[in-house]
Amino acid sequence: MQPQKPATRANLYLALGSIALALVVALVWARYDSGSGLILKVRRQVSIGDALAPTIAAAMIGLGGVMVLLQRHAAEQPGLSLANLRFLTRFLVLCAVSFALMRWTGPAVVAAINLFGEGDLSYRLLRDTAPWKYIGFAAGGTLLITVLIADIEGRLTARSVIIAVLAIAALIALYDLPFDDLQLPPNGDV
Amino acid sequence: MGVSDYIWMGIQAVFQGPEAFSILGLSISITIVMVLAGFMLGIVVGATPGLAGPMAMAISLPILISAFGFSPDALLPVMGFLIGVMKGATVGGAVPAILFNTPGTPDAYMTTLDGYPMTQAGQARKALKIAHFSSASGDTFSDVVLILCAPFLAVLVERYLDLPEKTALLILSMAFIASVIGGSVGKGIISMGLGLLAAYIGTGEDFYPRLSMGTQSLAQGFPVATAVLGVLVLGEVFKSLEDLWHHVRADDRPTEPRQSGDQRLHWADIRRISPYIARSAVIGTVIGALPGIGSTLAATLGYSAGARRHARKYPDRVKFGHGAPEGIAATEAANSSVSGANLIPVLSLGIPGNAAAVFLILATESIGGFNPGPSVFKFTREAINPELVAAFGLFTTMMVANAFNWTIGGAIMRAAGVMVRVPKHILLPIVLMLTLTAIYVQETRMQGIWFAIGFGVLGYLMRRVGMSPLPFVIAFILGGKLEETARQAFAATGGDAWFLFTSPMAALFMGLAVLFVAFSLRRPTEAEK
């Protein structure tokens, strides 16, 4: 639990946000980004079009928003704080860095070997060969776990790195070693 | 092909399926082994604060499917494992509640009220035994009700409901779920609307993938696993991570009071707690059969019903909240009897009522060959209906899991006490990575991981503003079905715009849906968390 600030306007913001989203979806997104309208006539038969279902979803979001608006004075409304958003931003940045490492470390290593060595390797063709296929997963995964643990502990310890490495090894043992058809990140993308 | 033939075939499918190994010439089928493995994993997961049964189900699903393949043979071992996890987690949740005053699963909160005082009084082992006995009783009772009710309900639905009524029934269930989950019906409906919206991206009947904004990444829509795991598992992980981050973990390792005295469970004890178990089992089963209400409310109702009876009848005994064995029994029987009954709407209507049921449906969708819904219970005369055999096979695996629960569940439960010591701030990052890997091996694109993170953020935000993510997930799963059924009903009635209201049954369902929402609007809000 974090220190809960009395966010008495939380419901109001939520309601207005929902109603705005509902309007955008119903009037713009569903309307202009669907293959057919609310209803259409095909084969001499009136049918439900592709835009109807998203419009109903939007109507529900809007209806819920109006209901929350009616309850905007409810006691003890939970809400978002600035601290929440700060945490979220830090976390997403960490994810972005880790996933980028995951995606590109393997190809980068291969490219480096090609550059300095005899080199005519291609990561795509090596994506099912150990140890190549583990490089990106290990790099990105270790970073993600280590940083999260270190962040909460407030300091970077050797222990957290070791835990991360062991966890990644365990994941490889769990998902990759027994199964031919499963691919660890990023090997389905290349 | 009579009913008894089907039951017998279902039992055989479990016991005489592919062999795992044999002891003394007795062959043990792989399904049995998987049920046991799932059950043990479930107890461990339930006993670990920060982990929950549905998480374990979600993460093991891709592994199970890779191991067993997509063939119909895979159904019973995979589902057996998942059902084992579901049942094990229900039992395991009581362990940390009793030993360390921290509920392992939310529905075990009430168990702390009497369980921990018993531990402080040196009666921890006895408390665990009472919890186990009550949990196993409630669970078994609930399964029996499921087995008796689901087929009949399904047959009724199939016989009397046409496409318009089926559409109306789906709408009614969703309205009900949105109104009962969480503290605010408005937020429940927003959650549900968002779930529908997400389900409609990239889908539809036209060749143009709607709402895809012309991009190829949205054209395939969001895979179910990504949305469900993201909102349910990742959202929870993000929230817990932040909570830990704000409270730099103080070393609050719980101290263990010394245990003493008679720890055995006597006949007299069982007689004493039985009425509480019976009452709570009925409460839990009824609650479980209604989609969306969940085991936490069942536990609360079971506990308070028990407390009233206790105060009235036995004012001289230890009071509820001060270490009364009856309190543990009332809670554990109630929350455990939800799980079986929860499968009644799943199997007879294809509508999931809680997170565990969501993952069971996800598993059947991934494997194929078994579509939960009324068509399962078609008692054919000539040809064998393989889905019906599978259904009775599933019932058999539930009974097998119950048998394990009665025989060795208690011992595993006591052994799982060590899990409480695993520090959460190390566990959660690993769970995060585990979930992301589980998603990638199913989606095989980094985009899938980003979608999952996106849904995780959504789940996190929902939790922060007090909106339950469960209506979102259920709407996401039912959204496609709702649209298809409505389209078919509309086309089948020759384009009747009032198809939801022309038949009395459909009109009744629609009326009830409106009533539920209107009624819950009058309820005081934000009471629950």
Add this chain to the structure above:
Amino acid sequence: MKQILKAAIAAVGLAALATGASAADWTPPGPIKLMIGFAAGGGADTQARLIAEELEAKLGWQFIPEQVTGKGGLNLAAAIKDQPNDGSAIGMVVTETLGYNMRAADAGMTPADFTAIITTAGFQMGIVSQSSKGWTSFADVVAAAKGGQDIRFGAMSPKLADLAYLLGKAQGVDFNIVTVKGGKDVMNGVVAGDMDLGFMAGIQAKGVASGDLVNLASALSAPLVQTPDAPKLSDLGVEFNADGYFAFIGPAGMPTEARDAIAAAIADTITTEGSKSNSLLTKAFGGPTIIAGDELQAMAEADYDAAGKLLAAASE
């Protein structure tokens, strides 16, 4: 007779493939990405996975199967279009994907953007109802409709819905055409009584054999194997048909030796009696049907061109 004919066709196909001398020497440059355009666990998916398994065992090639479903195979088509065309990415769809669906979607793709590799089997597409309805011929359906009964007609793709519409038009009746996601849903709908009749592409075999279901008509240009007496669509006044096959495709510009080597390997395993894929195809789709290489490519182009005519006819 039918079986012999099939075997003969297969043999001819094989001989044609074997002539490509360089095809025999071709090996994939790495693991092959196998995209499957069907939901996991169904007959089509199982077929693709079995073929991959058998080729792995026999030739030592390596396949990495993955599901790319939705939009009648167009999602798969869009995804495979930009994959490397060296034979390291192939996909399984139905010929309808390259024909009617691509034409109707008008999403900037044509069969020329793909390399057609080989078909595995055709559909035994019938128009089926429950026998408890009491209909024994398509004329009974027409009579019921003319008698004022609302007839719900299940179809699992837009092309089939068009055919159902034209069929009604030719017979002078209006059907309430109910479109669903897949063949299994038509079957469930018909059996549950939600629909009166519908298209089924082979899954009706068991029910027809046991007498629960009845093939009222063949939606193909040829009679159904199981019910040869049922009228064809052309007998009922519709000039189009639902002929279609499961087909492996790759991105445009695949080297001929890669295409032919893959085709020959697939043809070989699905025609080997006793192989799992062969028995599945025989059980569910009336045996393997092989059309490969340029012939298949030409067929796909022709389907694509012909689709325009069907679309125009159905929108009148």
